[in-house]
Amino acid sequence: MNTRADSLTDATDAIRPPRYTRTAITLHWLIALLMIVNVVLGLSADSLPDDWVRPVIDTHKSIGITVLGLALLRMLWRVSHKPPPLPREFPSWEKIAAHLAHFALYLLMIALPLSGWLHDSAWKDAATHPMQWFGLFQWPRIGYVMHLDPTLKETLHDRFGALHTWLGYALYALLAMHIGGALKHEWLDRRSVFKRMTP
Ligand code: HEM
Numbered sequence: 001m002n003t004r005a006d007s008l009t010d011a012t013d014a015i016r017p018p019r020y021t022r023t024a025i026t027l028h029w030l031i032a033l034l035m036i037v038n039v040v041l042g043l044s045a046d047s048l049p050d051d052w053v054r055p056v057i058d059t060h061k062s063i064g065i066t067v068l069g070l071a072l073l074r075m076l077w078r079v080s081h082k083p084p085p086l087p088r089e090f091p092s093w094e095k096i097a098a099h100l101a102h103f104a105l106y107l108l109m110i111a112l113p114l115s116g117w118l119h120d121s122a123w124k125d126a127a128t129h130p131m132q133w134f135g136l137f138q139w140p141r142i143g144y145v146m147h148l149d150p151t152l153k154e155t156l157h158d159r160f161g162a163l164h165t166w167l168g169y170a171l172y173a174l175l176a177m178h179i180g181g182a183l184k185h186e187w188l189d190r191r192s193v194f195k196r197m198t199p
């Protein structure tokens with residue numbers, strides 16, 4: 001049953017719908033852009049001319065580590081702020097699906113760079129090819145992995161590489177759901193969620 005307080009909230013929401021804070025919006029779009037660029041770089045690496053491969057992969061690694069840092073900041077924001085509630089008229093299955101997809105996207109923001117970093121740390125040539133963050137300073141490999149026995153390291157290099165690829169597939173599926181959901185609210189439900197996430 002709608003109370004008078006609910007009606008007042010609805011009226012206020014209609015004038016000024018609840019929004020994410022500027023920090024959350026900036027982090028959302030920055031991380032989204034960097035992750036999408038990184039998918040393109042990661043997928044194109046194999047089809048590029050030989051002398052492009054190294055700079056492209058080095059840029060991919062630097063972007064990935066940047067995403068890891070930004071994702072940690074974003075999770076700090078998330079645990080210290082309550083996101084604006086989804087409109088009350090959304091059916092509960094959609095709210096649950098949105099929350100599950102958001103949770104999985106947070107996991108991927110961490111798991112994708114971490115699996116890439118593990119994969120790269122198990123690379124047999126890691127010691128002779130130090131990783132540079134955008135050519136500005138040396139970024140460490142994960143020492144524990146780097147100093148394992150070479151045969152085990154080779155196996156782990158393949159396993160972490162496969163994990164990195166599979167996490168990529170999970171990202172494509174979730175992103176399709178995420179964008180599809182936002183467009184459904186925009187075009188079919190006529191209840192925009194973009195306004196909550198645009199500057
Ligand atoms: C890799 C890329 C992306 C990631 C990892 C990502 C992740 C997320 C997460 C975790 C949230 C929930 C924030 C929270 O409540 O804590 C969110 C919200 C949102 N995202 Fe994305 N996103 C990405 C790309 C996109 C793209 C391309 C669009 C454009 C359609 C988009 C549109 C939105 C919108 C409109 C919201 C707000 C939804 C709401 O009102 O609850 N995102 N995103």
Ligand code: HEM
Nearest residue numbers: 038039042043045061064065067112113116117120165168
């Ligand atoms: C935003 C984070 C990241 C995303 C979305 C991402 C995504 C991808 C994708 C989609 C691929 C292609 C996979 C395939 O074709 O099998 C890839 C490959 C790769 N990634 Fe990442 N990655 C990220 C972070 C990292 C990080 C932090 C590192 C290392 C420090 C890394 C190292 C690599 C390497 C070495 C490859 C193999 C490239 C090749 O030789 O074909 N990635 N990544």
